Amino acid sequence: MKKMTIADAAEYFNVSKEAIHNRIRRGSLDCIVDNGVKYVAVASAKGNNDSTNIANDNRYTHYIEQENERLREKVDVLEKETTRLRDQREQMLIDERIKVEQIYKERDAQLRSVLHVVATKFLSHVNTETVMEEANAIDAINADVVEGTIDEWVALKSFLKLKRYSDKERKKIKNRFEAIADQDTRLHLRNGKIYLNPSEYDYSDLLR
Structure with a gap:
């Protein structure tokens, strides 16, 4: 031992x-x-x-x-692959968003072009400038969307123009909206303008 x-x-x-x-x-x-x-x-x-x-x-x-x-080593490889797939997914979402925005821009441009042709060749009794003014209201709606929201809030002026109300009717309707603008939750005030969201709220009581 x-x-x-x-x-x-x-x-x-x-x-x-x-x-x-x-x-x-x-x-x-x-x-x-x-x-x-x-x-x-x-x-x-x-x-x-x-x-x-x-x-x-x-x-x-x-x-x-x-x-x-x-x-x-295998865990390191999996973590790198997970990061790569996450970055790839985010880039795909960005690309899709850009693509959708481009489609809407092209659609608006095509619509204005068609309206111009119709107004000049087939609607001789209609003022071309009036038709194009209504077409440009599409851009006005896009420009009047309230920043920072996901709902489509449209300026009252643009909305009434698209609805083809007469000047007299527009004035009356505008007065109704202005009278309750700071009280009605269906309305949004920004920079002195009144915005409404027709896709979410009903304004028939003010448009009568």
Whole structure:
């Protein structure tokens, strides 16, 4: 029976001191404490077997460390892929928004062109400037949309123009709106203008 310090046992078995401590905790190696110093009791007959077991433990520990490193690398790859897909999705949303805005611009331009042709070639009894003024009201509506909202709030002036009310009717209706503009939640005041949202609210009581 040989008595060795932890360092001597590690050198004897050609392993780390941590491996010796692990074997002691599992009971694979006998431990002797003498004057507060921990020793390892090694029987010469089982020395080779102990050395083999400890070497196997080291190989297992090394394998676990390699697996952990492989998993860390895989996690890094997945995180990068997730970031790439997120950026790609955001770019797609931006591209789609730009595409939709372009479609609306082209549609408005085509509509103005068609109205101009109709007014000049087929509606000789109608003032061309009047027709084009109504077509341009489309742009006025777009320009009169209240910034910072997702609902389509349209200026009262543009709305009445598209509804083809006479000047006298427009004046009466405008007076009704102005009388309750600061009280009616269906109306929005901005820079002295009155805005309404026909897609969400009913204004028939004020348009009669």
